[in-house]
Amino acid sequence: MSDVALLPQVTAFLGRRQGHFIHGEAQEGQGAAFSVTNPATGDTLLTLKGADEAQAHAAMQAAQAAFAPWRDMPTLQRGALLLKLADALAEEREALAQLESLCSGKTIQLARMLEIDQSVAFLRYFAGWAGKINGETLDVSLPSFAGEKYTAFTRRQPVGVVVGIVPWNFSIMIAVWKLAAALVCGCTVVLKPSEYTPLTLLRVAELATACGFPPGVINVVNGSGALLGPLLIGHPACAKVSFTGSVATGNAVNRLATEQGKRVTLELGGKNAALFLDDLSPEEMVNGILEAGYLNQGQICAAAECFWLPEQKMEAVLALLSERLAAMPIGSPLDEATVVGPLANRAQFDKVLGLIEQARAEGDEIVCGGQAQGGKGFFVQPTAIRVASVDSTLMREETFGPVGSFIAYQDAEQALATINDSPYGLAASVWSHNLSHALRISERLEAGIVWINMHTFLDPAVPFGGVKGSGIGREFGSAFIDDYTELKSVMVRY
Numbered sequence: 001m002s003d004v005a006l007l008p009q010v011t012a013f014l015g016r017r018q019g020h021f022i023h024g025e026a027q028e029g030q031g032a033a034f035s036v037t038n039p040a041t042g043d044t045l046l047t048l049k050g051a052d053e054a055q056a057h058a059a060m061q062a063a064q065a066a067f068a069p070w071r072d073m074p075t076l077q078r079g080a081l082l083l084k085l086a087d088a089l090a091e092e093r094e095a096l097a098q099l100e101s102l103c104s105g106k107t108i109q110l111a112r113m114l115e116i117d118q119s120v121a122f123l124r125y126f127a128g129w130a131g132k133i134n135g136e137t138l139d140v141s142l143p144s145f146a147g148e149k150y151t152a153f154t155r156r157q158p159v160g161v162v163v164g165i166v167p168w169n170f171s172i173m174i175a176v177w178k179l180a181a182a183l184v185c186g187c188t189v190v191l192k193p194s195e196y197t198p199l200t201l202l203r204v205a206e207l208a209t210a211c212g213f214p215p216g217v218i219n220v221v222n223g224s225g226a227l228l229g230p231l232l233i234g235h236p237a238c239a240k241v242s243f244t245g246s247v248a249t250g251n252a253v254n255r256l257a258t259e260q261g262k263r264v265t266l267e268l269g270g271k272n273a274a275l276f277l278d279d280l281s282p283e284e285m286v287n288g289i290l291e292a293g294y295l296n297q298g299q300i301c302a303a304a305e306c307f308w309l310p311e312q313k314m315e316a317v318l319a320l321l322s323e324r325l326a327a328m329p330i331g332s333p334l335d336e337a338t339v340v341g342p343l344a345n346r347a348q349f350d351k352v353l354g355l356i357e358q359a360r361a362e363g364d365e366i367v368c369g370g371q372a373q374g375g376k377g378f379f380v381q382p383t384a385i386r387v388a389s390v391d392s393t394l395m396r397e398e399t400f401g402p403v404g405s406f407i408a409y410q411d412a413e414q415a416l417a418t419i420n421d422s423p424y425g426l427a428a429s430v431w432s433h434n435l436s437h438a439l440r441i442s443e444r445l446e447a448g449i450v451w452i453n454m455h456t457f458l459d460p461a462v463p464f465g466g467v468k469g470s471g472i473g474r475e476f477g478s479a480f481i482d483d484y485t486e487l488k489s490v491m492v493r494y
């Protein structure tokens, strides 16, 4: 097989000077230059200049100026614009997927199905909330002395300008989660993509403008998170921060936002577990492990990294898993036959290889993989590691890579207790034909989302977010409404 041919509009986009999207216009940066690297080759795709302080403030001012007219636009009109943007993304599917694959190393198939198709689905879901974000009428108990009566109602009012800070692993989809939720509530947004994947959101913003979104409703600023984060969050117009990324950065963002009295939601990482009960066959377990741990080279926040297997099945599972991992086609992400692409950037590549080395040093057993693939690009073999004990670093530290840690248990209750003994709790799964047993375990797993006989699937109707150190707040479902609106009470005497 060979790479898909790049569409002319992708080549043309890469040939243009890129920077930011502020007040409905593409702008070049005035700050420090940085390069975007193709992780499949290590070559520079293009160099752009980050936003300086003046541009960061200009984006916030543009969003602030656009807020009142956007809030006051008839709600269904806002929903109709989100639907138009969904259609525009669907039409531009291939070009956006190619661009994303070039920047992040995501396989072209996943870029199409997750970055684009899922973004379209989420946009349509959130558009469906237009006209349905309501308050309630309340029964007031105040006494009446002279025949007067009372009533009260609540309204949901948009909080204002939302700063959305997004990571590199799903740069379109995660931004769309924030963008669509904010916009349907009547907020305007300034998005800050990762330095590694700054391009596709610029194209999304261009498409939105062509769809008729007024200038300033959607702005994108690129550059260093350490520089831009405080500038955007500290700007007086910022009413709320919606952050997705690492625990360390999320905690810093949380401190900054709360010090300044800004609302904040955090979608962070963790160390997710998958617990397989002993009624499953080794083949069923391996199918589950591949689904839970290895999609997108493991660079999915909700992916499982710790696999708990019944002791008597461990050998058979690891033998079969090793065969299946070794047979996965690894190569160019633009080749439709590729299943394993590169890691998204050099920092991630170095981190994952460092953690594998540490595992070796701690006496964990590398069952398969465990090496860089060699040649150009940031490829790491899909890896399975049998950890020496629950104290191994790999049982605690997120690799965010194609590295599963495997540990045997004798008693499922003991396994559950150890899984819960974690500072994190984003996602977990339990696998069994015994639905009654699995449901009982799901009640006690400490995670924001628990899957039974599945893992990693997200649906716009199902709230998503972490407990403990993995985050604050929920996206999707109806849960997002609390985060993007203020509840106003109105009391009336008549």
Ligand code: NAD
Binding pocket: 165, 166, 167, 168, 169, 170, 174, 192, 193, 194, 195, 223, 224, 225, 226, 227, 228, 229, 230, 244, 245, 246, 247, 248, 249, 250, 252, 253, 267, 268, 269, 270, 300, 301, 302, 398, 400, 426, 466, 471
């Ligand atoms: P990261 O924390 O390094 O960066 C995330 C974003 O924060 C980037 O845009 C970055 O520029 C910005 N940033 C950096 N410093 C900042 C600062 N001081 N102030 C404000 N913004 C700043 O994360 P990453 O490496 O891009 O992404 C990987 C991490 O994201 C993993 O830990 C993963 O688990 C997590 N993640 C979580 C979810 C979720 O929904 N829970 C989804 C995807 C990824």
